[in-house]
Amino acid sequence: MECRCSPLRIFLLFTGAGFVLTTLYSLNAEDLAIHTQILSHMVTKIPGTLDTVSEQAPDEMKMREMLHVGSARSPSADVNKGRLPINEDNVIEDNDLRTSKDFPPLKASSRTNLLIVTYMRSGSSLTGNMFEMDPSVFYVFEPLHDLKWYKWGENINIQYLMSRSNIMRESIYTKVAGKTIRRIFRCDFPKLDIATLTQYHMQSSPHTKSYHTCLQRYPGVLNILKCMPILYNRCKAAKVGVIKTIEFPITAAKDLATKDRTLKVLHLIRDPRATLLSQVSHGRFSWDAIEEESSKYCKKVLEDVQVTRQWYMESQTRIKILFYEDLCQNPSSEVEELYKFVGLNYTEDTEIGIKKLTSAASDRTCVICTQRKSSKKAAERWRGKIRIEYVRIIDRNCMKLYRYVGYLPVENLDVLRNVSHPLRIITHV
Structure with missing residues (x-):
């Protein structure tokens, strides 16, 4: 059968599949099986790539459902596999695919x-x-550490969790760093860049260390939202x-x-x-x-x-x-x-x-x-x-x-x- 999609669309589709594989490389076997289904589904759609957004929407919903079903393991199952439990008010919910709406930012005038x-x-x-x-107190140790190094790069692409990427240049570093500081103070973590959310200095404060430990136990970009309640609840209560x-x-x-x-x-x-x-x-x-x-x-x-x-x-x-x-x-x-x-x-x-x-x-x-x-x-x-x-x-x-x-x-x-x-x-x- 002759492919009805353009070479550009094929390239973009395979690039997207590669990105998903890269970000989810560290998931365990059960997770990997679920996401392999998703990638298989994506690849088999190449011959009949659809031309309208409305036709693509049902496939996206199917993928979300597969992600949701695949994450429905109980926390105790992971403990039985040798993982230690996260003792932070039981905020880890494996059966929830969290979004930014689950973490509303604080009002600017709510605290010092x-x-x-x-x-x-x-x-x-x-x-x-x-x-x-x-x-x-909610204390964060050098959250600008990774951004500071990026500013000396040559047009480095900064990836965000919930928004489009940003090209980092030294000329805009102070502006980006200022936004990062404001977002942390307002507990608006979903709007932070991935490098800041995963940097090793998160282990240097007792108020962010549990979150960092969670990321170590549940690696992968998608699991940031799984661990984020630890960070958010500690910040919000301060x-x-x-x-x-x-x-x-x-x-x-x-x-x-x-x-x-x-x-x-x-x-x-x-x-x-x-x-x-x-x-x-x-x-x-x-x-x-x-x-x-x-x-x-x-x-x-x-x-x-x-x-x-x-x-x-x-x-x-x-x-x-x-x-x-x-x-x-x-x-x-x-x-x-x-x-x-x-x-x-x-x-x-x-x-x-x-x-x-x-x-x-x-x-x-x-x-x-x-x-x-x-x-x-x-x-x-x-x-x-x-x-x-x-x-x-x-x-x-x-x-x-x-x-x-x-x-x-x-x-x-x-x-x-x-x-x-x-x-x-x-x-x-």
């Missing part, structure tokens, strides 16, 4: 949200931990939403806060010498590039601080600046002020949690670990590691920033190594 804006290796993990210990970001422009944060009166911003700063040392240690750049990198970094931070200062003069209730060194030196008093800023109650449990993080029995050593025997000593540890010649380069390139925020240049090696000698004077930025 806090955006932590800072730079790589500047103490944001510890700062975020101070909020995540409160049971009324009194305060908190997001920590790295290198999101403070000007863009101010624009977000202008559009959302419930959004507050915390601008976190750390001694540039400590930050740059840590960035080198974690492979951001090498010491050979310290001249250029220190100049670029301190210029960026100075510009941000100037915006923050002007914003603070306009509205002290919307923006707050925090020095990492202050948080480490006086964690209890600083966290109490942070809690007041967002309307959280500072309780005895909060105090206990702070002591566990800042006065623990031993240090935890990993890239984002924050538990320390002494947060005071941890904040000054860089002074015993960095070489004096690198310090002098940083001091020279960062002098304008120092004068603005109170950091002091190092006179000699003895001053650098003597942690009792302060390298910052208290200023009111």
